Amino acid sequence: MAETVLELDDLTVRFRLRRGDLTAVDGVSFSIARGETFGLVGESGSGKSVTARAIMRLIPDPPGEIQRGRILFEGNNVLERSDAEMRALRGRHIAMVFQEPMSALNPVFTVCEQISDALRTNLGVTKKEARERVIELLALVGIPSPQQRVDSYVHEFSGGMRQRVMLAMALSCNPGFLIADEPTTALDVTIQATILELITSMINRLGMSLLFITHNLGVVAHSCDTIGVMYASHMVERGKTRDIFANPQHPYTVGLLNSIPRLDTQSKYLTPIQGSVCSMMDPPAGCKFHPRCTHAMDICRQKSPEFREVAPGHFAACHLHNRG
Ligand code: SF4
Numbered sequence: 001m002a003e004t005v006l007e008l009d010d011l012t013v014r015f016r017l018r019r020g021d022l023t024a025v026d027g028v029s030f031s032i033a034r035g036e037t038f039g040l041v042g043e044s045g046s047g048k049s050v051t052a053r054a055i056m057r058l059i060p061d062p063p064g065e066i067q068r069g070r071i072l073f074e075g076n077n078v079l080e081r082s083d084a085e086m087r088a089l090r091g092r093h094i095a096m097v098f099q100e101p102m103s104a105l106n107p108v109f110t111v112c113e114q115i116s117d118a119l120r121t122n123l124g125v126t127k128k129e130a131r132e133r134v135i136e137l138l139a140l141v142g143i144p145s146p147q148q149r150v151d152s153y154v155h156e157f158s159g160g161m162r163q164r165v166m167l168a169m170a171l172s173c174n175p176g177f178l179i180a181d182e183p184t185t186a187l188d189v190t191i192q193a194t195i196l197e198l199i200t201s202m203i204n205r206l207g208m209s210l211l212f213i214t215h216n217l218g219v220v221a222h223s224c225d226t227i228g229v230m231y232a233s234h235m236v237e238r239g240k241t242r243d244i245f246a247n248p249q250h251p252y253t254v255g256l257l258n259s260i261p262r263l264d265t266q267s268k269y270l271t272p273i274q275g276s277v278c279s280m281m282d283p284p285a286g287c288k289f290h291p292r293c294t295h296a297m298d299i300c301r302q303k304s305p306e307f308r309e310v311a312p313g314h315f316a317a318c319h320l321h322n323r324g
Helices: 046-056 083-089 111-123 127-140 157-172 187-208 241-246 250-257 299-300
Strands: 004-017 020-033 037-041 066-074 094-097 177-181 207-216 226-229 234-240 306-312 312-318
Touching: 004 046, 004 207, 020 046, 020 066, 020 207, 020 226, 020 234, 037 046, 046 066, 046 177, 046 207, 094 157, 111 127, 111 157, 127 157, 157 187, 177 187, 187 207, 226 241, 226 250, 234 241, 234 250, 234 306
Parallel strands: 037 207, 037 226, 094 177, 177 207
Antiparallel strands: 004 020, 004 066, 226 234, 234 312, 306 312
């Protein structure tokens, strides 16, 4: 059995806002093994990105606060590490690719300067060695003419090329673990497929583990071993990708699957999930999905369902599974 690299245990993140408290992540637990690709899926506001930022210890406090839980990376709780230890961990051992490269890359430095900076800080290489490594990395992620482009500024690249630069930066220090937070959302559909393919091929080639965050279940179908589905700050279903697609156990997952265009169906129409995501400032009692669920029962409006194993290695939080 592969060694566990990352383990989240009952992670709960709260934000204290002027209008009141908001629990963005509530009791989320999952683990990722070495070499495993894990897709975290859910609509905007479900808590996916907050979970990723908590792993990197990038939740601003205040207003954010990790209320309870543990985040074990290679057996050590990152919540107990000092700021200096976290700086050493980020980039060198865990790296992150963000949704919008323009907000993560610095417009006043060249690509070479930005990636070299991470290399020199984390690996202690010389300026010349760093430049050579940056050119290698740009070639690795498919930037044409890397010797010429290495001295370009970010605004001189297209959206897809910027995302490749972000990926080169994330891979620069050979981290064992990559978090990709909606890395293809801001791109055209054709470029999305290329970047997705690039990320998965890099992961396989370099033997890394991946936490891939997306709102699109279709995106993770071919690229992830395991899927976790989040809704309104809770993990509502988790299992192997093939099991989630073949036999979804939570009505929300079924709704997400019905929203994906498919070639193997006669229907010309997609079936959207009715209603919209609840306000996290004032979430409904019981199961948070009940106002949108076509199977809702009385108990769903009163009591939160437990997250339980419904088949070997397949978990779901739904009262339908308590009926025997
Ligand atoms: Fe629907 Fe009830 Fe299951 Fe929630 S617990 S998903 S409301 S059936």
